[in-house]
Amino acid sequence: MPPTDELSPQERAAPRRALDRAVVVEEAIAMIDAEGLEALTMRSLGARLGVEAMALYRHVNGREDLLEAIVDSLVDSIAVDPGDLFEPADGWQAFLQWMAHSVRSLAVAHPAVFPLVATRHPAAPWLRPPLRSLRVVEGFLDGLTRRGFTDGQAVEAYRVFTSFLLGHLLLEVATLGATTSPVEEPLDEGGAAVRPPGEEVSVEDFPTILRTAPLLSEDHTVEEFERSLEALLDRLDLVLSQ
Amino acid sequence: MPPTDELSPQERAAPRRALDRAVVVEEAIAMIDAEGLEALTMRSLGARLGVEAMALYRHVNGREDLLEAIVDSLVDSIAVDPGDLFEPADGWQAFLQWMAHSVRSLAVAHPAVFPLVATRHPAAPWLRPPLRSLRVVEGFLDGLTRRGFTDGQAVEAYRVFTSFLLGHLLLEVATLGATTSPVEEPLDEGGAAVRPPGEEVSVEDFPTILRTAPLLSEDHTVEEFERSLEALLDRLDLVLSQ
DNA sequence: CCCCAATGTTTACGACGTAAACATCGGACC
DNA sequence: GGTCCGATGTTTACGTCGTAAACATTGGGG
The missing domain is CATH 1.10.10.60 (Homeodomain-like)
Incomplete structure (x- = not known):
């Protein structure tokens, strides 16, 4: 050369x-x-x-x-089952676990971008965030039908799966943004429409919150995701078997 | 006078x-x-x-x-259990159903505002959209503990409940926005970075989508909400009884 | 060698959020 | 009853935004 x-x-x-x-x-x-x-x-x-x-x-x-x-x-970086990584025999549960974690790793990698993925209007009304590309939806539906789902069951699974991912991941990136974000605002400021100090609302007025505060501020996003995913798979299993 | x-x-x-x-x-x-x-x-x-x-x-x-x-x-328009409307004896299931529908009616009444409720950073990291006011969270936790939940169970219920509401309602208002929105964009336009017509992607290339298209475009948001809510209550019931 | 298509720059315009100075005006107080 | 003042709305102005349009540059193919 x-x-x-x-x-x-x-x-x-x-x-x-x-x-x-x-x-x-x-x-x-x-x-x-x-x-x-x-x-x-x-x-x-x-x-x-x-x-x-x-x-x-x-x-x-x-x-x-x-x-x-x-x-x-x-969205195109979402890894849908490559087909040779999982055999259909591996079951749809492994397939859905794989997809769920693929989407989650996207969200965690780009927490500030994920709200965009979640809230921008998709190209078609039946393309539900965050699985909002034809390629991904095709992979999702095909993956399930090749593992025994009927078309109707696959579509229903698509719907509950997207709802699940959207809710959990949006909340997860929100907390991530809260802990990482530039700085905690003072939340109060001398200004026009600020409350007179007499009627300020405060956590003190909410006994149950006050009592459960330590529990509330624990971060369980990871286990919560895993357990809710398990619950969703169980539910799908039930629907399938009837 | x-x-x-x-x-x-x-x-x-x-x-x-x-x-x-x-x-x-x-x-x-x-x-x-x-x-x-x-x-x-x-x-x-x-x-x-x-x-x-x-x-x-x-x-x-x-x-x-x-x-x-x-x-x-x-968020302040969310009706949390007024206390005299439900007796504790009515059970936490009725209570959660009431709350869920209260939040849902808010979302449906203001579909264009709901994404704001969903994505703006709440005042505290443990205040999870869409139940992001102290008053509502207090009502939620108090309502459940007064009906037999431990503090830990109530907080866990708060987490799964918010995830559920966020996911479902955000997707519901998105479809609502799609059907109501001003006009459907042409989606293509003569411009700089448009694909050459040879490699245009189209629904035609996705057989499973093509096949399930009629199913995909059906609108099941209402039943989906109800059934997922039921599933969530069942799941909570299971966690409670163990 | 020349020219042109592709790529980046300059200039400009209208819309936006908002700071600051000003105008108005109705009631409190002597 | 007159006078002041605080609350409310207006005017003007500035910096930033997205972007249209005209221009400059430049590298590769006839």
């Missing part, structure tokens, strides 16, 4: 990568992870990539399209 | 109500219901109230505070 293949001058010194759609999206995700959703701005993302804001418009059709692409990118 | 008590001139002719925090918040909710979250602007809300944007700042500490107040207002 010819030696002309060496690094070109700007490849050596350039602190900025060549821009394309994938790079823009990837860097946007990294930025949200690092500084939060509200910090993602066309201008700031451009700056992060060493480029003016308008340069991004060559690769992305505006901010909305960028957010859409971010969501798509994350 | 003296006749000076009659309507003052501006009360007769004024199309705008007297402003205060409650009115501002109430009108903001109405506006979101009518035109969506992104249509809520300080300027537009002011216009709707017949007032300049800056007038709102007398009653609300900026946009963030307004959104917070909207969420608080909705």
Whole structure:
């Protein structure tokens, strides 16, 4: 091979990568992870990539399209059963466990982006977050029907499964954001519409909360996820066997 | 009584109500219901109230505070067991059913606001959306402990209950938004980064989706909610009895 | 060699949230 | 009854946002 293949001058010194759609999206995700959703701005993302804001418009059709692409990118990283990893004989329970943990690891890896995945309107009304891509839904339904579910059962499982994932993971990333977030706000401030100190509400007025406070502040997100997943599988098992 | 008590001139002719925090918040909710979250602007809300944007700042500490107040207002409308409506003897199942439907009616009444309730960071990390007010949590925990739950069981029930409500209701309002929303976007547009027509992805490439499409597009949100709620109660029952 | 398509920049505009100074006005108090 | 004041709404202004449009640059193919 010819030696002309060496690094070109700007490849050596350039602190900025060549821009394309994938790079823009990837860097946007990294930025949200690092500084939060509200910090993602066309201008700031451009700056992060060493480029003016308008340069991004060559690769992305505006901010909305960028957010859409971010969501798509994350959802496409969900590992649906590869087919050769699990034999159908492994059972649908293992299959669903695998999928659940795949989605959960996505959420935990990008807690600040997950609310976007959860709340943006999907392309079709029957595409339910967080399993909101055709590829993933196809994999889900196919995986179940190949393991003995009827079409109706698979679709019903899709519905309860998405509800389960959405509820648990949204709450999990919320607590994650709370413990990691920049700083705890003082929650009070001299201002216009603040309550007069006489009628301030406080935890003191709620005896049951006060009593259970130590329990409430324990973090059980992980076990909770596992046990609720188990419960869901049990429930599906019951529905299947009748 | 003296006749000076009659309507003052501006009360007769004024199309705008007297402003205060409650009115501002109430009108903001109405506006979101009518035109969506992104249509809520300080300027537009002011216009709707017949007032300049800056007038709102007398009653609300900026946009963030307004959104917070909207969420608080909705959450405070959740009817927790009034205590005289249910006797403890009615059982915790009826109590939880009551609460679940109370929260659900809130979500259905304000589908465009509910995502706000679901995703905004609560005041404390253990305050889980959508049951994110001290009053509601106190009512929840007290209601259960007065019906035989231990503190630990009540707190665990709080966790699974919030996950359940969040997942189901967020998905329900999403479909509601999809069927009600202004207009279905064309989803494609001549533009920069559109796929070349050769490698367009389409539902046609996903046989299982294609086959189950009629099932997928059926709307079962109501029965799904009821049946999942039943399943959750059964599960709690099991945990209780052991 | 020249030209053009792709890529990034400059400039500009309107909408947004909000700080600050100003205007208005109805009741409390002497 | 006049005078002041606090509450409420308005005006003006600034910085930031998303983005349209025109322009500059540049590297590879005829």
